[in-house]
Amino acid sequence: MKAEKEITIYDIAKQLNVSPATVSRALNDSPTISIATRKRINALAEKLGYRHNTFASSLRLQKTHTIGVILHELNSYFITSVLAGIEKITTEARYNLIIVHSAENPDLEAANARNLFHKRVDGVIASLSFDTEDLSHFKQFQNKNIPVVFFDRVFENSDGAKVIINNYQAGYDATAHLIQQGCKRIAHITSSLKRNVYAERMRGYKQALQDNHLKFNEKLLIIDGFKEEDATRSATRILSMKNLPDGIFITNDFCAAVVMQALKDAGIRIPQDIAMVGFNNDSIGKVISPKLTTINYPGFEMGQVAARTLINHLKGTWDVNLTNTVIIKSELIVRESSLKKGEK
Incomplete structure (x- = not known):
């Protein structure tokens, strides 16, 4: 089956008895062409199935x-x-x-x-x-x-x-809030510290601990991914700790929701036994129980x-x-x- 010929501005110009330049300007909504003419040209272009040749225009204008x-x-x-x-x-x-x-x-x-x-x-x-x-x-x-x-x-x-955002300040605020709630053994679940966002949030976490005379404990730091299986693994690591944390700052809300559910399934009460703060203000934080304290990331x-x-x-x-x-x-x-x- 033979492909239909591509409609050009010359075909439209011929049918309406106007110049190709007029058609081109009308299709680009130029105010130099009257509204009535623009309407006529656009209507015919649509009827004929005209497609703007973006590639040709891009080469001509050096812009896409x-x-x-x-x-x-x-x-x-x-x-x-x-x-x-x-x-x-x-x-x-x-x-x-x-x-x-x-x-x-x-x-x-x-x-x-x-x-x-x-x-x-x-x-x-x-x-x-x-x-x-x-x-x-x-x-x-x-x-x-x-x-x-x-x-x-x-x-x-x-x-x-x-x-x-100021990731350092956000990490500091999340940790300081847990400390204000009476937490003294705060775990931190995060991801690759090669990335500024996680490195800076951890820096804020450490500084909040220091400012409140709490020691940073490497055993309370968990670095992993944020997918469901990663979060489940992180929760297992929390549950295997000899002394459970009384607070956790997690730098991702979805991960926090998975960890929270795993802890609850193991009989941990949130927040009475372990208080939790997430990050991102993901919609999941509003539907889990209890609702998740988080950092709003606009x-x-x-x-x-x-x-x-x-x-x-x-x-x-x-x-x-x-x-x-x-x-x-x-x-x-x-x-x-x-x-x-x-x-x-």
Whole structure:
């Protein structure tokens, strides 16, 4: 079966007896063309099944109006919130998104970066995988003056724009809250300390202990993943401790929910025996029992700021090379899981 011929602006121009330039401007919603003419041209284009040749326009303009987004995962409330924030800003600015994810694999992250580079994206928004050790795969963008904005998981001492929260302060606040509730033996469940987010939260945890004359105990530190099987393993390690902790600060809400259930199944009362604080303000924290005290990590706002920073650079109203770090405000949300002393 023979493929149908692709409709061009010349076909539309011929049928309406106008110039191809008029058709092109009308399809691009140019105010130099009257509204009535624009309507006529767009209606015929739709009827004939005209498709805008983005590729040809991109080559001509040296712009694709496309932004690449590199994520370390796709299935978390925080990441979907960030994406919603990015999408809101990019849609308003009439940019398309290509979303790729590394599944926490630095090799896949590098391959994704190459793929976006060859797709000629105008800019990149990225959050690093657990084990990314350098930013060499982002050099190709830098060499072509393609802006990159990092968010959440970043190299804090690297050049370029970064959008983060104060992870140190959040870790400090979570731990200090448990201490205020009377906890003296506080476990910390976290993930790869190669990443700024977990390293900084642990630094806050340690400082809160020190400021309250409590010793850091390496046996109370558990470093693992956040999937269900990882969280179950972490809970088993807690339960196998000779002296159980009386508080746990976990840097991920889903992981905290799995750990909480495993502890409850073993007869541990939350918060009376072990008080718990999570991180991210994931919706799961509101439906488990008791409801989870957590750190609100404003993903939507973070996505908006990252996208706005990038788009302002592309529009020439801001230079990401002048931006170092933008810090988004986070806050402790107190719920039942940590309240050993009851509601204040």
